[in-house]
Amino acid sequence: MDNVLEMHGISKSFGPVKALNDVSFTVERGEIHALCGENGAGKSTLMKVLSGVYPHGSYEGKILYEGEERKFREITDSEALGIIIIHQELALIPLLSAAENIFLAHPPGHWGVIDRDIAWKQAKILLKKVGLNDPPDTLITNMGIGKQQLVEIAKALSKDVKLLILDEPTASLNERDSAALLDVLLEFKAQGISSILISHKLNELSRVADRITVLRDGKSVETIDCRHGPVSEDHIIRKMVDRDLEHRFPSHNPKIGDVMLKVEDWSVFHPIHGDRQIIHHVDFHVRAGEIVGIAGLMGAGRTEFAMSLFGRSYGRKITGNVWIKDKKADVSTVRKAIDAGLAYVTEDRKELGLHLGEDIRKNITLANLRGISKSKIIDGIKELRVATDYRRRMRIRCSDVNQESGKLSGGNQQKVVLSKWLFTSPDILILDEPTRGIDVGAKYEIYTIIQGLADSGHGVVVISSEMPELLGICDRICVMNEGRFVGEFSQAEATQEKIMQAIMRSTTRADAYDVPAPPSGMEQAINTVGP
Template sequence: MSEYILEIENLTKVFPGVKALDNVSLKVKKGEIHSLCGENGAGKSTLMSVISGVYPKGSYEGKVFYKGTETNYHSVKDSEKEGLAIIHQELALSPYLSIYENIFLGHMKTRLGFIRWDDYIRDSKKYLAQVGLKENPATVVSKLGVGKQQLVEIARALSKKVELLILDEPTSSLNDDESEKLLNLILELKKQGITSLMISHKLNEVLKIADTVTVLRDGKSISTYSVKDDNLTEGMIIKDMVGRVLTHRFPERETVPGDTVLEVKNWTVYHPDYHGIKVVNDASFYLRKGEILAFCGPMGAGRTELMMSIYGRSYGSSCEGTVYINGKPVDTSTTQRAIQSGIGYVSEDRKSLGLILIQDVKTNISNSSLRKISRLGVVDTQREIEEAEKYRQELSIKTPSIHQITRNLSGGNQQKVVLSRTLLANPEIFIVDEPTRGIDVGSKTEIYGILNGLVKQGKSVIMVTSELPEALGLADRIYVMNEGRIKGMLMKEDATQEKIMHIALVN
């Protein structure tokens, strides 16, 4: 019997105008953790979708063998029946159902036309214990944090007797502690004989748990390494991913911040549903001209809520406090007023809040600046095309044309579209929330260069990030938040990961 649970031979997948996979071959051993690395647009997610039946047999060229037999999947249900489960980066849980209902959703059995709910509640506890989740099975999923929802997804896969678990960026939305727990769970599943195929841009995590690493670039399989036998390093993976050596992950720049351009005083934000709960409590901070200012802290610290509330009261039932720009109080109570005040915002959730995925690249770039490109209330379509084409070239957005539907772009290129839209609006203050979440190393470096270019022009940037090396590598100053409060501030020269965590958890 073959030692490989999954074998892919000469796989090619073509979309209109794009060859997403080009003669890819791959072998995954039973019981191993196999990681798939590559830049955004390299074809990783497309490959996972072919393996799991999202793209059915006949829509691609080449062969996929699972447990020694060529697959003939026409839907994800077909692959699930054979013990193959995929967990996407955007979780596929129903937020209004309970934990146990989500675990068994789609494969519940009835007796005489009735569902025995007590049996499913009892059975769910076994799978929750297996993933280390101690919540009541009747808890509604929307009440859980992202890390716990991820565990519910894995529990659901276990309930389907999974043998091959595919994970697409499983830790991209998790903090360090949650990521550590999830990685340990994947290692525990390995001990139970479950094979994992994991996509990740976090190379330190890849090297920590993976047995084998395959690198894709431009839709082609470039290399496969044994982490242990080949003494694999991050540098080796990056070189194969981008086709060159990246000597500076964080581009160097000289920093000479000027006067204060933004000041927020005594800012308090109340929960949108529970109006008596303070999500942000009496926060005060300032931002200087030509500066990158980072906000760090654990998940749920209130960083995103603080920024969204400043930008047009986009979060919260009510807000208290004052926003000053260039020393004068301003009204940012709507997004339009915030934009008019010179504030631009790039959301952490680009797919739900940053983009209209069914529209093309051109429209997504221009939709915050329609007044700027209009005459007498009518959009100047030629100007719109010129501006979109300009940013496509300047930000190296990989797309066949600016008329491509945005959902067809990779995550990194979607993020560049969001940045282009904000750049076209030309604000003086840029708020970027998790600007490199789910983005490969090469695209990260490009986005860091964009942010550095902004401050070089005299613009100012507020960056919310969960990646402490990113904050340390880019920011001039770092504010640390936890439990809705700003706990402290560090200058670049004084900041370390240990100091940031100490301020967040001890102060």
């Protein structure tokens, strides 16, 4: 057995909390080795130990790479040996181009002068390799989070990689683009490059992984060899959560009422390129108690549509009408949209949904300071009472509501974001990728919360790149492509094949990537909502 990597007895603690407890882990040369486990199981911590983010001396155990013991003091030490890690949190500079970000640390050139022509040509090749057709001089700020992830992977490929570590690389991608990325990993495997893949998408692991190691509570539970036959996803889930999940989605009997949200003839133009129409005369409706899914490929316009509705947070020259509860609604600003009964849970909870450095209490009450204020003075006792109540109702796992939000797991962070917008008492809740980067156990809890919202009379819109998720929790699925709704299916008639057929029949251009997502300035618009 030719192991390129061996990790023996790795333990890592953060104060009294033991994040890793005597973990052993090996990767064979040319192998795709998957790591899976619930949020907080220790996957990312183990990879940060390997790459030198947590330096030698801050953990117990031994790392052997290429047959020699390694004591990495920083990430540049591991990169020098060809160990490249792509973190879940992207490390890109928004106001630089894709090419500039790719070659930021090692630009091509001679005598200290950067050769921009070579950088542009090489970046174009790398971007094409990860399935991205945007010009290399496109600014990162004009790309959506899914495209930014692809640029991050192209950036890693520009280095002499021997062991590639990918932490949730497809979390921001739809199924087609995820499949393209997995194909790239298979190509690397054929070239003898080893990969470590961390993902919550078990179907991806089953497709490409040679072996799967399951972590639970900081311990390695089992390593499963996938080369001897198919691996049951139920078996992986049982090992991850230490319990059976009879169904991946909770059962639900919807009680659907009258139309609560109606959008008519909605059109939106690009915020920078004002002559470019992104949303084309869209009609859309949601009933009380109904969960409506919006399916589509990257660039279909789903997020742009949702954000333009929510206080015109995206786009220019927006036209059309919105009715909420048969009353024409003014949604021209975020504040007015909230007052009208709309709430929008962003796809990027870390950047746009939460203030990670603030505590849970402040994050939950942030979008409705009026609800905890008197004469524009915040009532600290009421704020504490509200946050504690949502902690209980949403089952947020934390020490108390004064805990820093950035230290919560992904699933609990998402519950805080949901609590923030539920405190605004919305009639319509738009959830953009509500389970991105969340493990299967936490996903089930989020699905239960979504169904509970619908049962209490809310209208719920779910935008998701995971078709099984839409099929599993939605009462109706609308299909979007190129800024238009091109299909609609009830839960009974919806299938992945029908959804993809609706998209393919309506496609009139080859490039499915050329609709930039909202600029990063959206953060202030969503988070800064005062009393």
